[in-house]
Amino acid sequence: MYINLYPNKHLNATKKSVLAMGLFLAAGGAYALLRELFWRTDFQSGWAMASAGVTLIGFLSIVVAMDKIRVKDAYLSITPERLMYRLSVMGREQLLPWESIRALQVTEHVVVFEQEQGTVTKLRLGLIQQPEIARHVSRSILLAAMEKGIPVNGVAAVPRKPSLQE
Structure with missing residues (x-):
C-alpha cells in the first residue's frame, strides 16, 4: 500500500x-x-x-x-516485508523491516515503533497536514501490525488462521 x-x-x-x-x-x-x-x-x-x-x-x-530543485515525496509505503515513510518533503526516509519491530504504541498523535535492537522510532502524525490522512496512516499501520502478530499498545495480537471447517 x-x-x-x-x-x-x-x-x-x-x-x-x-x-x-x-x-x-x-x-x-x-x-x-x-x-x-x-x-x-x-x-x-x-x-x-x-x-x-x-x-x-x-x-x-x-x-x-519553481521546481528547479526537486523535493522528494512525502509518503507511507507498507509491504509484507517492510514499512517505509517520509513525513516531509525535506525529511529523512525511514525504513523499518517488520521482523525488527518488537511492539507498537499507537496514540492519536504518534506511532512509536519499538525495535529488536532496543531503538525507538517515532512517526509523528502531527507532521501530516490533513487529519484524515493522518488517521488513515495510523489505522493502516495498526492493521498491518495486527496482521503480522506484533503487540499493539501492550496487547498481543494473534494472527487468525483460516478455518477449514464450516
Whole structure:
C-alpha cells in the first residue's frame, strides 16, 4: 500500500507560500545588502554577511518553489516485508523491516515503533497536514501490525488462521 501524504493541491499551496516567502526574503535581503554596501558610510561586515545570507535563502526558496530543485515525496509505503515513510518533503526516509519491530504504541498523535535492537522510532502524525490522512496512516499501520502478530499498545495480537471447517 502506498499513501501520498502531500496531495497535489496542498503541495501547490505550499509552493506558493514558499515562493512568496522567497520573494520577500530575496527583496529584503538584497535591499539591506545594497544599503550596507553603497549607501552607508560606515561598513559593518556582520550586517553585510547577514543580509547576503537572507538574500541567498530567499533565492533558494524561489528556486525550490519553481521546481528547479526537486523535493522528494512525502509518503507511507507498507509491504509484507517492510514499512517505509517520509513525513516531509525535506525529511529523512525511514525504513523499518517488520521482523525488527518488537511492539507498537499507537496514540492519536504518534506511532512509536519499538525495535529488536532496543531503538525507538517515532512517526509523528502531527507532521501530516490533513487529519484524515493522518488517521488513515495510523489505522493502516495498526492493521498491518495486527496482521503480522506484533503487540499493539501492550496487547498481543494473534494472527487468525483460516478455518477449514464450516
